[in-house]
Amino acid sequence: MEFDLKKQTVRELNQALHDLPENSQETVVVNNLSGEHNVAVGMDRPAQVTINGHAGYFCAGMNQKADITINGNVGQGVAENMMSGRVHVKGNASQSAGATAHGGLLVIDGDAAARCGISMKGIDIVVKGNVGHMSSFMGQSGCLVVCGDAGEALGDSLYEVHIYVKGEVASLGADCIKKEMRPEHIEELSGLLEAAGCEDKPEDFTRYGSARQLYTFKVDNASAY
Template sequence: MTQNTEFDLTKHTVRELNAALHAAEEGSFTVLNTGGAHALACGLNAPLEVTLKGHAGYYAGGMNKEASVVVEGNVGTGCAENIMSGVVRVMGDASQSLGASGHGGLVVCEGSASARAGISMKGVDIVVGGDVGHMSGFMAQAGRLVVLGDAGADLGDSIYEAEIFVRGDVVSLGADCEQKPMDPAHVDALGALLRQAGLDADPASFTRYGSARTLYNFHIDNAGEG
C-alpha cells in the first residue's frame, strides 16, 4: 500500500507543499484546510496521487504532468491550465479558463465551469458534468471539450481543430464554429472518453461542433469588418 502524506495548510505554506510534491517520485498526498489558496499542487512532474480536501483558488493542478490531482471542492480561475498529461478532477464547480491551453491529459469538472473553459486548448480532453460559460473553446486548437449540460454564448469562437461535444443547449456558436455530423466512430470515441472521465451519459445524445475552416486563410471579404 502506498504511503499517504498529509499536508495541513494551517501548518504548512503552499510553497512547502509544492516543494514536497516536486521532490516526490511517487506516493499519495492529502492536503487539508485548502482555504481557497492559489497554486495548489502546481507543476507536478511524477505519477503522484494528490487529493485537495476543500476549495482551491487559482491555477489548482496547473501545468500538471503525470500526476492525478483530485479537488474535493470548487476551484478558481485557470484550474489545470497548461496541463501536459495526467488527470485533474474537480468535484465541485470551476471558475473561468478551466484547462486553458492544456496540451494533454484529462481534466474533469463534475460540476459546472464558467467562462472560457478550454480556451486555447492544445490537445487536452476536458469533460464538464454541468454547464460551461461564454467563450468556451475559444481558439481551441486540439483536443476535446465535452459538456454534459449547456454551453454559453460564442462557443468555439475561432476554433482550430479541437472537437466540442455538447449534450444540452448552446446559446450561440462563435465565429467559424459549426455543427458537425456525429458518426459512429465519434460516438464510440466519446463513449470511451466519458467512461474514462467517470461520467454517465449516452454519447449518442451529444452534438458535435468544430471548425468551419473559413478563417484559416486570408480572405479579402473579411478585411475591414468590425
C-alpha cells in the first residue's frame, strides 16, 4: 500500500490504516511529507509503516502493535501515548517524544528536544543523540536510554523509570539520583541497546532513578504547604 501526501490527505491515510483487517501485516509506504501533523496516529494493526520525509506533530501517536519508521525528523509528541509496537525516527525529534506512553519501543537516531518521555508510563525510549531539559519528568515506569548527553533537570519528580545516560547530565531534577548499576540493569540495558541497534557498551552508562522522597505526603513536610 502506498500513499502520496501531495495527492492524498492525512485523514485518508489514517482512515486506510484504521481500516486494515485485524492482524494485518501490510507494508505501507507514505511519501511526500511536508511536515503534516498526525501522520499514522491511532494504529491498531501489526503493520509495517515507512514514512519518507519530515513529519509534524504527534506522528505515530497512540500506536498499538504497528512498526513505524520515519525517514526524517518529527515534530512534537512523536509516539505520544503509544501502547505497544515500535516507532523508529531516523532523524531528530522535537519535544515531548514518547509523552505519557504506556508501552512499546521508541528509537530516535538523532537528538530529542525537551521533555522527552514526560510522564512516561511503561514505554522504553532509546535516544542515540542527546535529550533536552526536563526529560522523563514525572516518569512512572519504563526505561529512558540516552547515548549522548541529557539537559537540565533530568528525571524531575521521578517515580519508577530507569534512566541510563552515557554522556553528561547537565543537572538532575528534584528527587532524581545516581544509582548503582547492578547485573539486572546491565541485562535490561543490553537488551534495549540491542533492540535499538546500538553498539554502545552498557558498562559505559550511568543509571539514574528516583530517591523516592517525593512519593507521598510526609507529615514532616507539613509546614511547607
